Each structure stands twice: as C-alpha cells, then as structure tokens.
Amino acid sequence: MDSNIKYQNLKKKFRRVKKNCEICGSSNNEIFQNYGRTSYPGEYGLLRIVICKDCGHKYQNPNFSDNFYKEYYKELYREIAFDGKSPSNLYINQQKQRGKKVFDWYASVYKSDKGKMLDHGCASGFTMAEWEKKGWDCYGIDPHRPSVLLGKKHGYNIKISSGEDLKFKKDFFDVVLSLGSLEHSYDVNKSLKKIYFTLKESGHLIVRWRSDKIFGSPLEYFNHNHYRFFTINCWKILLEKHGFRILLDSSKKIEGWESYDYFIAVKGTKQKNLSESVKVNGLNYKKEILKIEKKRKTYYLSCKKIVKEFTKKQPSEFDFRRFIIRENISWGLLGGDSKQVIKRSILEAKRYVIEYDNGNVF
Ligand SMILES: [Zn+2]
Incomplete structure (x- = not known):
C-alpha cells in the first residue's frame, strides 16, 4: 500500500488532543498558522500551529496522542520523510560525513577525552562512525525499526527505542548527541529528563536544531513532521527547566546546511525557577x-x-x-x-x- 495512504489511515485511527505549552505549561496561546505540509513535500492541508502567549513557543496544537507517534515512528516515518524504507548508499555516506563534521566541530571546541556517547535518534547509526574511529564507545537508539536493523547489520551498537524510554544507567554517558531529533520527540520533556538522568555530571548534550530563520516556504517550514518550532530563547527556558545550561550556540554551517543551528549544553546540578526563566528568556x-x-x-x-x-x-x-x-x-x-x-x-x-x-x- 502506498505509504501516504497508510499514513492517512493511521491518522484516522487516532484523535488529536489539545495541549498546553510544553515549555512553560501555559494554556494561553494564539493560532498563527492553519495550514501546512501534512505529508510528502508539496502535500498541504489543515495543520494548526499556535504560539504561546507567555513564553513565545510555537507548536502544533492540537496534536496527536503519544500512541500515534509510537506507531508512526515504528515504520512509516522514513517512508514519508524519505520516500523509501531503508536509507540509500548516498544517504549512508552523507550520514558518515555529517557525523565527522559534527565530531570535528565538537573536538575543536572541547578537547574531550574519549568516553561513552549516545546518539539520540541515530537512524542507522552511521553518524557514530567517526566517533568510534576516534575511540569513543558509542550507543544509539531510534524508534524506526528498518533503520536500526540495517545499522545493526553494519555492526553498530544500536537498538529500537525512543528518547522518552531511554534505558541506560544513571550518569552513564559523557556525551549525548541529538541531531535534529528533539523536534520529533512526542514528549520533549520526558526525553530531556531521561537524557539528564543518563548523562554524567558536567556531561555534554550536543544538539542540532532547525533554525528559526525560516528558509523557503512557511508552509514547508511549519509541517506535520515537526511538533515544535524552536527559537534559541525557548531552548534556554526548556533546558534550564531540565538542569542544562547552553555553553555555546552556533549558526555555522557545520554540516553544510544553512537551515541548521547547533548548541552544546552542559548538565548542571541546579534547576532554575521556571517562571523566572520565562521572564528572562521568554519572547514577546x-x-x-x-x-x-x-x-x-x-x-x-x-x-x-x-x-x-x-x-x-x-x-x-x-x-x-x-x-x-x-x-x-x-x-x-x-x-x-x-x-x-x-x-x-x-x-x-x-x-x-x-x-x-x-x-x-x-
Ligand atoms: Zn509557553
């Protein structure tokens, strides 16, 4: 069956629910886009994006229940996003090159010793290749079954799982790498809580996120596949809420794309007061x-x-x-x-x- 039809059928099985702002908890929001990409590039339909009146965070609302996303990421996600079940050789090589570029950037900023690294949303794990080459002990998780099975065949230490369901010991990792995954988490708070738990004290969280500079069509930027549309300010509130502090943020074209931004955050011990953080960092x-x-x-x-x-x-x-x-x-x-x-x-x-x-x- 055509994956678009499967996707539409899946959507019919679940209902959409109204959600409060996942960053500050406010129910006070305003719709600012009604329409966007709902499937393959070029396929548009009803898609409601709101902006939180208290902190300025933009997110899909209403949105599907968690069970919908668990189902969606199992098989369909990459069929819809990449129009094929397993990654091509071109994709594999690109992933390896991207992983190297991110590693080189990180190593140029922090001459960190080798340690344990988790790739959160690793797909088939090829991004980890350079880290492994440099002696890092790498682990990966991804909910997309075909991608993980392919990566396993290539010898990567990865498993089918989601960030919301991380099953590693406390203070286990030196680095958690999350390249473009936190926009896809069905529960970003749960994911960050788990990352915090598994990361060592002073460990680093390296994130690539979709820049809010909005290149190209706003109908494409605000699309069904991304549940939240970050700004650096909203990141700061969310991270402080979970005990992280941004050490460095960058708009450099690290992987060659203008539409990505990056940051490195450190795991701290103190949780800041949320309303204070909204006051300081919130957007009008x-x-x-x-x-x-x-x-x-x-x-x-x-x-x-x-x-x-x-x-x-x-x-x-x-x-x-x-x-x-x-x-x-x-x-x-x-x-x-x-x-x-x-x-x-x-x-x-x-x-x-x-x-x-x-x-x-x-
Ligand atoms: Zn908010």
Whole structure:
C-alpha cells in the first residue's frame, strides 16, 4: 500500500488532543498558522500551529496522542520523510560525513577525552562512525525499526527505542548527541529528563536544531513532521527547566546546511525557577508574530512574481535561476531531477499565493 495512504489511515485511527505549552505549561496561546505540509513535500492541508502567549513557543496544537507517534515512528516515518524504507548508499555516506563534521566541530571546541556517547535518534547509526574511529564507545537508539536493523547489520551498537524510554544507567554517558531529533520527540520533556538522568555530571548534550530563520516556504517550514518550532530563547527556558545550561550556540554551517543551528549544553546540578526563566528568556509573542508575518509577506511577493512570470510555460532550471537572481528572490532549490525541482517550485509558489490570499497563513 502506498505509504501516504497508510499514513492517512493511521491518522484516522487516532484523535488529536489539545495541549498546553510544553515549555512553560501555559494554556494561553494564539493560532498563527492553519495550514501546512501534512505529508510528502508539496502535500498541504489543515495543520494548526499556535504560539504561546507567555513564553513565545510555537507548536502544533492540537496534536496527536503519544500512541500515534509510537506507531508512526515504528515504520512509516522514513517512508514519508524519505520516500523509501531503508536509507540509500548516498544517504549512508552523507550520514558518515555529517557525523565527522559534527565530531570535528565538537573536538575543536572541547578537547574531550574519549568516553561513552549516545546518539539520540541515530537512524542507522552511521553518524557514530567517526566517533568510534576516534575511540569513543558509542550507543544509539531510534524508534524506526528498518533503520536500526540495517545499522545493526553494519555492526553498530544500536537498538529500537525512543528518547522518552531511554534505558541506560544513571550518569552513564559523557556525551549525548541529538541531531535534529528533539523536534520529533512526542514528549520533549520526558526525553530531556531521561537524557539528564543518563548523562554524567558536567556531561555534554550536543544538539542540532532547525533554525528559526525560516528558509523557503512557511508552509514547508511549519509541517506535520515537526511538533515544535524552536527559537534559541525557548531552548534556554526548556533546558534550564531540565538542569542544562547552553555553553555555546552556533549558526555555522557545520554540516553544510544553512537551515541548521547547533548548541552544546552542559548538565548542571541546579534547576532554575521556571517562571523566572520565562521572564528572562521568554519572547514577546506579538513581536514574534510580526517577525514571521514580515517573512511571509516577502515570501508571498516572491511567489507572486514567480507565478506571474511562469504562468504559461515551465522554464528551464537555467531560466528559473536567472529570474530569481534578477528579481533578487531568495529561493531554496532542492537537489534532484531539475525538471521536477522547478515544477515543484512553481507549484509551491502557486499554492502559497492561494493560501495566503485565503488567509490561512496570516
Ligand atoms: Zn509557553
């Protein structure tokens, strides 16, 4: 069965529930987007994102119950996200290179001795390759069964599990690495609690997160696969709540992508007062909405130009690129078959104009 149909069927089996802000606990929020990607890139539908009026955190609300995500990550997640059950060789090599880049960055900042490392959301574990080469004792967990089984065949010490359900001893790891996983955790508080428990005193939590700079279409940025849309301020509140402190944050293109940000946090002993932390780090939600509205408007105007220019005939990649440079349009073109990429770009632009005019991305 087509994985999209399986996904839609799974969604029908579970209900959506309203949730309070997972960072500060407030029920006081405002909808600021109604519509977004609900499956494969380019497939849009009802998707409600709210912003917390107390701390400025953005998250999907209502959202599915935990059991939905347990089911989803078992098999379907990568089929939907990567359009295939197991990672390709290209993906494997990319993961190894990315792992090396993150390792080199970490080693350049903290000349840490070898120790025990957990890759939280490791997929098939290839990111751990460089760490193992440098003598680290590596462990990985991921809820996606086919990915973990493949990694095991390659000899990685990984298991099918989730961050919410970490089963390691207290103070076991020197480093927990989490590359783009905490946006996918169905319970980010539980995950951070478990990470805190298993990490040694003064141990490091290294995180790659989706930057809030929002590249490309807001309909793609605010999508079904990410349950929360972080800012560095919201990270600070969440981390302080769980006993971590950010030592270093970076927007460097460590893995080569502009849309990722990173931080290294240390496990401390003191828990800060939550309301104090919200007061210090919380975002003014109205300002945050204005900031995003400005981006949406700019993006909308770019989409209008593209739609107007290319209504009748699909351009070649060369013509499309020439047009966006001439018009000073910041447009993210994905890799892959050039015809398909341009076709999708134009469809995305058309869709955005329609939904913006309909008031669904206000
Ligand atoms: Zn909040």
